Amino acid sequence: MDAVDDPNAKLTVRQATKIYRTASGDLVAIDRCNLDVxxxxxxxIVGPSGCGKTTLLWSMSGLHGLTAGEVRLDGKPITGPNPEIGMxxxxxxxxxxxxxxxxIAFPFEIKGGKPDRAWVDHLMHRVGLDGFGAKMPRELSGGMQQRAALVRALSFKPSVLLMDEPFGALDSFTREEMNRLVEEIWMxxxxxxxxxxxSIEEAVFLSDRVVVMSPRPGRVASIHPVPFPRPRSIEIMTTREVFDLMTTIKLEIVGERKSLSAPKPAAPPSAALDRAAS
Ligand SMILES: Nc1ncnc2c1ncn2[C@@H]1O[C@H](COP(=O)(O)OP(=O)(O)O)[C@@H](O)[C@H]1O
Ligand SMILES: [Mg+2]
Structure with missing residues (x-):
């Protein structure tokens, strides 16, 4: 899906292509992805496992480079880790x-600095970790550890927050609680x-838009706007509109998965592949 430059874009992904060089040959993880956030x-971002979601997110963070294409933040190409971006x-x-x-102080220490104590205290309060600063990670539940990871990411006051299945290991109640917390902090x-x-439910609950990726090599298959007002209540999540949207997205992902298992006609190599090979 081709994107047109959005004048309000914060993050711009253009023709993003990543090829991993592996012992068994080259693996095209994402192929000419375009997206404006x-x-x-x-x-x-949702899509079948292995379709390149993490690869795309890492390239947005500057943690790894692309084989072809680029990601821009406020119009400037991202070439490495950036303090504007939390993960x-x-x-x-x-x-x-x-x-x-x-x-929470550790990433600041590496750079010879200290976090803004008042801001960290506010965040700890916001996520319900008041008085837990002296606790060791093993003394905390998975949900509490993930709240601390959220505080650590937000302690830098990043303008962009990238999250890779942040609540995937939590039970569904804790996960819903975290979703509400993220919405509250974001508001x-x-x-x-x-x-x-x-979780398509999580995607719909939290997002302004849901991006569906195709199976590997991942591309942006479709983008679904989520037009429901915030804060989104549990009641909104049980409405017909939400149910229909979640079903549409689910069927699309299942369809994409089916097309993965069906034999594909030989495709001509992409321009990006040609470039990478030369
Ligand atoms: N460092 C790597 N080296 C080689 N292959 C990789 C590497 N990271 C990911 N891949 C492969 O790239 C494809 C996309 O992976 P990934 O971005 O993790 O997908 P997703 O997050 O959607 O599950 C997968 O086939 C995966 O095995
Ligand atoms: Mg992943």
Whole structure:
């Protein structure tokens, strides 16, 4: 799907292509992906496992480079890690030998700095971790660890938050609680959020738009606007409109998966592949 430059775009992905060089040959993970994410928008990316969601997100973060194409933040190409961009992964990745306060301070220490204490205190309060700063990660539940990871990511005051299946390991009640928390924090301090999830319900609850990716090599197959007002209540999630939207997205992903297992006609190599090989 080709994108037209959106004047309000915060993140611009253009012809993003990533080829992994592996021992068994080249693997095209994403192929000419185009996407505009607007400032203060929440966009979810869904799609079959292995379709390149994480690869796309990492290229948005600057954590790895693309084989071809580019990602721009506020019009400037992203070429490496950027303090404007915060990340949350499925695993909270807290250092087990440091307490929560010291885990949150760690990325600042590496750069020889300190977090804004008042801001961190506010975030800890916001996520319900008041008084937990001295606790070690092992003393906390998975949900609490993930709240701490959210605080760590937001402690930098990033303008973009990238999340890769951040609540995928949590039970469904904790997950819903985290979804409401993210919406609340976002309504208070709107950042641009890109979220990968395998929960269509989570995608619809949180997003302004849901992006469906095709199987590998991943491309943007379709984009669904989610026009429901915020804050989104549990009642909204049980309406006919939401049900219909979730069904449409689900059927599309199943359809994409089927097309993955069906034999494909030989496709001519993409221009990007030619470039990468030369
Ligand atoms: N570092 C890597 N080296 C080689 N292949 C990789 C690497 N990372 C991911 N892949 C492959 O690229 C494809 C897309 O992976 P990924 O972006 O993790 O997909 P998703 O997040 O949608 O499950 C998969 O086939 C995966 O095995
Ligand atoms: Mg992934």
């Amino acid at each position: 607007r400032a203060r928008e929440i966009v979810s 949350v992964f499925q695993d909270a990745n807290l250092l087990p030998w440091r307490n929560l306060d010291s885990n 208070e301090t709107p950042t641009t959020i890109v979220l990968i999830t395998h």
